[in-house]
Amino acid sequence: MEKHQETAVSQMRKSVEKLGSSTQNYGAPTLLRFLIARRMDPEKAAKMFVQWQNWRAEFVPLGFIPESEIPDELNARKIYLQGLSKDGHPVLIIKASKHLPSKDHLQLKRFVVHLLDKTIASSIRGREIGNEKLIGILDLQQITVKNIDARALITGFQFLQSYYPERLAKLFLLSMPWFFVSIWRMVSCFLEKATLEKIVIVTNEKERKAFIMEIGEDTLPEEYGGKAKLVALQDVKLSHSPSQN
Template sequence: MEKSPELALTQMRKSVEKLGFSTENYGDPTLMRFLIARSMDIEKAAKMFVQWLKWRSSIVPNGFIAESEVPDQLEARKVFLQERLAKMYALHMPRFFVSVWKMVCRFLDKATQEKIVIVTNEDEKKCFVEEVGEEAVPIEYGGKAKLTPIQDVQVPPLEG
């Protein structure tokens, strides 16, 4: 039986407390990213969260850090900057890209593969429009949004 998100969050908070740390300053969305990153395994998510807290306190002692100061270490990013992408759609991709993607995606875990949709047919396009919402999808992709191409945007001059 699959756990509800609320129950998983409650159990994760208790697990973090057992490890001697607090989740008091962190909301459900932050904790849920750790749970998702560890396939809803409460103990693994709690341990990852505690590691992240330790890393964050060592690297961000004042509670904030400029993006340029974040170390560019792939492993640190992989471990500590978890689960931000819910779903990504790629539209109008060349056939070459689709072929290469089919080979590359085999090396990704299943959860990541399911987040990335290369829209190649009308059923996938319909699903894309339904999930994103017609109001947000440009007309040329099957939605109702009228967007101005970036090259046509008029920016007023700065005053002062």
């Protein structure tokens, strides 16, 4: 860690204490994620960190969201967890054609937390460092108007930006149909510049090859140009519980 980062982390710890909380159980890599998300401003990062702590305590009191609280979302079998990319990031695939807008928005929010926590936990080998990132793939192939759910997309991104800072390494959008372009433009208005810079819309053969190269054929499912089989999120068994993130 560079000197200016060490200084920023030290200042952030003091700012968190002034806000009535503590960073005692968190290492520098975790705090750096919040600092980076707030352009290395210790006070702003401290405020974001405390807000995150309060949110976790209220929304995820058990430390994780059990499958019993999200049955409808899991039954759709629309999320897949494929192992690690070449750079060691867990790969999450969302099949939008299997998604239908939910009337139970609270269950949707819990599902977002469940899938993010489990994806991050799947990358941990031994002890969590605190700076683990994930790669997302949003597969828009064969979607119809009934699958479009701007609110779900916005919720997912808002959670990433507010409660999982610097957890997203990259997000690939595949097979975007023409009628989804206007929806994406609207959703993009809710995204921070740093988030937008991590999103790649794959539109041609060159980009597709780069996408396959970055993920790795051994991890990417066959239907996307790899050699692996799709593995549903609930079929992935972890040897440890999802982290506190």
